[in-house]
Every structure is written in C-alpha cells, then in structure tokens.
Amino acid sequence: AQTVTQSQPEMSVQEAETVTLSCTYDTSESDYYLFWYKQPPSRQMILVIRQEAYKQQNATENRFSVNFQKAAKSFSLKISDSQLGDAAMYFCASVSSVGYALNFGKGTSLLVTP
Amino acid sequence: GAGVSQSPSNKVTEKGKDVELRCDPISGHTALYWYRQSLGQGLEFLIYFQGNSAPDKSGLPSDRFSAERTGGSVSTLTIQRTQQEDSAVYLCASSAQPSGSGAGELFFGEGSRLTVL
Numbered sequence: 001a002q003t004v005t006q007s008q009p010e011m012s013v014q015e016a017e018t019v020t021l022s023c024t025y026d027t028s029e030s031d032y033y034l035f036w037y038k039q040p041p042s043r044q045m046i047l048v049i050r051q052e053a054y055k056q057q058n059a060t061e062n063r064f065s066v067n068f069q070k071a072a073k074s075f076s077l078k079i080s081d082s083q084l085g086d087a088a089m090y091f092c093a094s095v096s097s098v099g100y101a102l103n104f105g106k107g108t109s110l111l112v113t114p
Numbered sequence: 115g116a117g118v119s120q121s122p123s124n125k126v127t128e129k130g131k132d133v134e135l136r137c138d139p140i141s142g143h144t145a146l147y148w149y150r151q152s153l154g155q156g157l158e159f160l161i162y163f164q165g166n167s168a169p170d171k172s173g174l175p176s177d178r179f180s181a182e183r184t185g186g187s188v189s190t191l192t193i194q195r196t197q198q199e200d201s202a203v204y205l206c207a208s209s210a211q212p213s214g215s216g217a218g219e220l221f222f223g224e225g226s227r228l229t230v231l
Contacts, residue, residue: 102159104156
C-alpha cells in the first residue's frame, strides 16, 4: 500500500512570491507515478503536474515545478510568481504503475495575499 | 458533455434515509472512480469501474454503500440508511485508461456534498 503525507495543513504566500508545498510518500513499488492536484472552491480537482518515478528530471508546467527526491521519497511542489488564482487546496497523490486508485494526502490549503 | 457531471450538487437528508448520487463520466472513458472527501481529510477511495470488468469495491466503508455503472457509462452511488458520519463530498472521476498506466489522467466532477442531519 502507498501512503502520502502532507505535513503543512495551511500555507500562505504573497502575490508574485514563490511557495513550496511539501509531500512525502511511502511505497514498496519500484515504478509509480506522483501527482499534484488543485482543488479550488468549486470542488473540482484539477491536475497540476505529474511525475514518473523512473524519470530523474523534475517535471515542470509553466509556473509549477516539482522537486522529486526518490531516495528520500519526497515530492514537493514549487509555485513561482504566485497569483491570486492559485489559492486553493493542493493534494499530493501517488499510484503504482500496476494500480489504478490514487492515494491522496490530506491536502494543503494555500492562501495567496495581495 | 465536455466534463464529468455529478448530481445533485448538494443534498441534505435525514438520518436513516437512502440517497442516490449520480455521475456522468466523459464520453469514451472506460475507467470510473468514486472518492469520498470528509472535512479536513484527503480523498478516500471508494470504488473503481473499468470497462466490463468486475468493479473493485474494496474501499466501500460498509454494506450500506453500493454502486453500479450501467452500460459502461453513468454510475450511481447509493447510500442506504444514511448516518451522520456519511456527511462528506462524494467525488467522481473518469479516465481513458487506469491511472497507473501513466496515461490515465483523472478528470473529476465537482462533487456531491451530502449532509446528513
């Protein structure tokens, strides 16, 4: 089984600044995928970024990037040039390459202040 | 429709009543998931449908919970004899392939918020 831990229930960042959200996971699998999902007040979960565990290169999507440390089982999300629209709950998730049900952390609530 | 559609958006019911929550996935998506999101918690996996295969019901919390998927499309999650601890947001997601395949991005609906009084 895979477990995902997000140790920061809430984070705050000023507009245009950079913030990093932490995530650690525990798995016995050798091949798996990691995700960050964003959940705005509309409740609809939106995929932010995905990382294949077999790739050493950190994934990036515009202002969003990850710091994937496989040995440490750490998968943090960095948001650069934060915008008011980034305010949301952020969930870290994992799935085995032979699985299908994503395992989610408890989420981090991100507040963006003007 | 273009996305995953869930209904009702909000449901308030009395303890002991039965409720049905509906999910209409993206057309052509063979995989369908139900998750439960309780206040302050992450998403808890409930059930998974893949094509015509038998569903994985391992996440259903009790025998009061059941789900079906008709014609490989629309799914209904039924909660019988609701309890206050059933209050949560129930999220449905669909994908073209299982998420572990690497190509199976999950597309979520906006969820059904259930409140049991």
